[in-house]
Every structure is written in C-alpha cells, then in structure tokens.
Amino acid sequence: MPKIVAANWKMNLRRQSAVELAWALKSDGRKCWLFPAFPHLAPVHDALIGSELTLGAQDVSPDADGACTGDVSAEMLADTGCTLVLVGHSERRHGHGETAELLARKLKRALEAGLKPLYCVGETLEQRKAGKAQAVVKDHLSTLAGTEGIAAVAYEPVWAIGTGETATPGQAAEMHAFIREELKKLGLRLPILYGGSVKPENALELMSHPDVDGVLVGGASLELTSLRAIDDAAREIE
Ligand code: 13P
Secondary structure (H helix, E strand, O other): OOOEEEEEOOOOOOHHHHHHHHHHHHHOOOOOEEEOOHHHHHHHHHHHOOOOOEEEEOOOOOOOOOOOOOOOOHHHHHHOOOOEEEEOOHHHHOOOOOOHHHHHHHHHHHHHOOOEEEEEEOOOHHHHHOOOHHHHHHHHHHOOOOOOOOOEEEEOOHHHOOOOOOOOHHHHHHHHHHHHHHHHHOOOOOOEEEEOOOOHHHHHHHHHOOOOOEEEEOHHHOOHHHHHHHHHHHHHHO
16 A cells, blocks of 8 residues: 655645645645645645645534534535544644543544544653553544544654654554554554654655554645655655
C-alpha cells in the first residue's frame, strides 16, 4: 500500500499562502491529505479540483446543524468538499479538554455525514515515563469500538509534537505494532500514521518500518520544499 502523507496546517498560513501551497502540490501531481484551517477550506478545495489531493478539516462539531455558535457541523464540512476530518488531535484532547465521550460523538457525527475521520491517539511524556503509554493509547483506541468508515489512526506522542523531539523509529514501530493488535481486537484494519516532529531528515527512516503506513506532519508541512521532500521519501519506499 502506498505510504500516506498528511499535512496538518493547524492555525497557520493565510488564505493566499494556503491556496498557493495547494496549487503547487497539485501541479506537482502529489496525493497528500491536506488539513487547512476552517476559513481556508473553501478556497483550498477550489484549488484542488482536478487533483489527487484530499481535503480534510481539523475539527468537527459533535452536534448536527443548529444553535451551536462557533461550531462547524459535519454536514457543512462535507458540503465544502471535505472528505476527511481530524478527531482526537492532542491539541484538542489535551489543549481543549476534549473527553472520550465528546470524541465519540464527533466520530459519530462525522461518519453519519460521510466524512472519514483520521483519529489521533498518543500519550504525554508524564504517562510514558510512568510506563503507561500503551494503556493510554489502548484507552484512546477503545473509542473506535463499533465504528466503520475511519480513514486511519495517527499515533502522535504528545511529547513529540512541535518539540523537535521525534519518537525513535524503534519507539514508533513498537507502538504501531501494538496499535495494530489492538485494532484487530476491535475488528478494525486501518492504516496507522506517525506524527510528531516529522521532517525531511527523519521521514524516510520512520516510514521504512512496515508498521508505519505514513506520517501526519505539522510544522514541516507549511513549506513546499519540506512537504515535497517528505512525500518524496514516502514514494521512495513504495
Ligand atoms: P509537528 O510536525 O509540528 O510536530 O506536529 C505534529 C502534529 O501535531 C500533526 O498533527
């Protein structure tokens, strides 16, 4: 299976730079998954027409259309041309205190609207140091019980996000093998991406392991040259 390269642009870029990046990736024949900020979804969608790039949102409301000021519903995202959505990213799970119960509702709404969630899991440094990394990830994965239509799982150790510190290929491979086993117990077979300070310098080694099906890239996905280099690494392995 070809390795997946997903770009989480987080709360970065301006409309014009997001559209230019999308155009450049399209002209280059890339097949990445792109997650721009909400205000950039529509213009990026238009830029991607005729390409093999896939559009996703970074979050979704747990509720259907209605009186939810500031929220964006799954139907609105689908209507804007999104086919994917991030659910459970640590910057929401920890940064905004999103609970397992809330994430289950988001997954349900996304799936009902025909969006495919990219579901993120990962332990904090404290949890890893306490020897609880696998237990925490197992707990995060349990939210997927009974679901159908998930695009992929992303393992993003919180201590590696935006810190410049990457999980070693060994640490990533070990957790990915564990996640695969846990998913199997839930009756799920899904691609498992690694995220956390992925850069052109470490992408090839990380993705070389058969249990790492791709990468979810933050900071290094904001520049065409580095995103292209990471995607080149992915294509090298195929
Ligand atoms: P960085 O690549 O900036 O560490 O971010 C990773 C991430 O959170 C992707 O979702």
